[in-house]
Amino acid sequence: MKKNILVVDDDVELCEEISEILKDEGYLVETACDVAQGIQRAQDTDYDIIILDYKMSGLTGVDFLKLVREKRIKSKIFVASGRPFVEKLLKDEGVADLVSYTVKKPFDMEFLLRKIKASR
Numbered sequence: 001m002k003k004n005i006l007v008v009d010d011d012v013e014l015c016e017e018i019s020e021i022l023k024d025e026g027y028l029v030e031t032a033c034d035v036a037q038g039i040q041r042a043q044d045t046d047y048d049i050i051i052l053d054y055k056m057s058g059l060t061g062v063d064f065l066k067l068v069r070e071k072r073i074k075s076k077i078f079v080a081s082g083r084p085f086v087e088k089l090l091k092d093e094g095v096a097d098l099v100s101y102t103v104k105k106p107f108d109m110e111f112l113l114r115k116i117k118a119s120r
Contacts, residue, residue: 003116004028004045008038008064009053009080018051021109027116035059039067047075049119051103051112054081054089065095076100076119080107 005027009015012033019029030045032038035056042050050073054061061079068077077098079086082105090096101115 002026002028003048003119004030005116006030006032006038006041006045006047006050006075008032008035008050008056008061010034010056010058011053018107018109018112022116025113035061035064035067038064039071042068042073042075043071049078049100049116050075051078051080054079054083054086062090062093062095065090065093065098068098069095078103078112078115080105082106 005022007015007018007029010033015031015033019031022029030041032041036059052061052064078101079090079099080103086102090099100119103112
């Protein structure tokens with residue numbers, strides 16, 4: 001069965017690029033360009049994986065994670081960030097337990113694809 005993936009990132013071009021690569025790999029992919037749209041999609045559809053940008057304008061990835069907890073969304077979440085020590089930031093915000101993997105930006109697509117394939 002194909003994994004269903006949601007990509008949430010306010011960088012529209014990057015979002016589309018990741019989406020196309022994942023589709024080429026055979027995954028079902030949808031995108032959201034902000035946290036509000038991402039949460040709405042995550043409530044409406046059961047995604048196997050959500051790839052989430054840590055820093056977005058308006059609501060942030062941390063806000064998204066807090067809403068995930070509140071709404072009891074069960075998807076595995078991969079947080080993408082160019083920030084060093086993002087794992088510590090997530091821990092400090094009390095949301096690290098919701099994150100399956102952190103992925104560094106710029107993306108190492110081979111790493112991301114390996115983590116998606118290994119995710120159950």
